[in-house]
Amino acid sequence: TNSTFTDNSADYGAGGAILTTTVTLTNSTFTDNSAAYSGGGAISAYAAATVTDSTFTGNDAFGGGAIYTNGTAAITSSAFTNNGFGNYGGAIMAFTATVSASTFTRNDSNFGGGIYADATAVITASTFTSNGAIYGGGIYAGTATIARSRFTRNTAGQHGGAVYVVQATAEDFPQLRRNIFAGNRAASGGAITLRSCDAIRRSQATRVERANRFSGNRATEQRRTNNIERREGGCG
Numbered sequence: 001t002n003s004t005f006t007d008n009s010a011d012y013g014a015g016g017a018i019l020t021t022t023v024t025l026t027n028s029t030f031t032d033n034s035a036a037y038s039g040g041g042a043i044s045a046y047a048a049a050t051v052t053d054s055t056f057t058g059n060d061a062f063g064g065g066a067i068y069t070n071g072t073a074a075i076t077s078s079a080f081t082n083n084g085f086g087n088y089g090g091a092i093m094a095f096t097a098t099v100s101a102s103t104f105t106r107n108d109s110n111f112g113g114g115i116y117a118d119a120t121a122v123i124t125a126s127t128f129t130s131n132g133a134i135y136g137g138g139i140y141a142g143t144a145t146i147a148r149s150r151f152t153r154n155t156a157g158q159h160g161g162a163v164y165v166v167q168a169t170a171e172d173f174p175q176l177r178r179n180i181f182a183g184n185r186a187a188s189g190g191a192i193t194l195r196s197c198d199a200i201r202r203s204q205a206t207r208v209e210r211a212n213r214f215s216g217n218r219a220t221e222q223r224r225t226n227n228i229e230r231r232e233g234g235c236g
Contacts, residue, residue: 039068064093136164189229
């Protein structure tokens, strides 16, 4: 609580500032910490990380530029800026990510510029701005519930300028609602890419489009997917 970690590094291991099983953070600041060859530039918490009113700036790692956990990352009222460097989760890499009232700005990685959630991401009332990745500029997740959040000017080199849901199910579509997607860009799926083992019906994608607000999103290679791209396959 009320702590500051600056310029710490784990040169050949995880957790640039903190390596632990579980961690609870309140009103703390992590700046320019790193774990170049492993996970969690600021924090590696194998089982769970609970974070409230904290700030993460300029942290970097191979996975989870700021936070890595193999369990649940529960984030409330926190800010992540300029974190990244590695393959998975510019700011957060977790099995499950539950995030509310938080901001993600200019974070980057290959998969999930802001958040990589292997299982599911539950995002509420949060803001993603100018994050970047190859897949999922703001979020890359297995399944997702995203509501009342704003995605602006996020980019992906391939799919999902703001969000890439890689194992989308019928239950996911009603849970993507009341969000704003503006000025996001990708080769395909300027705002959202929904990928599923089975074919995603046009009506399901239309339901998502009607439940959210879209403006100025761009798919540079498949223009018909400026807002939402439907992908099938890759499972099993």
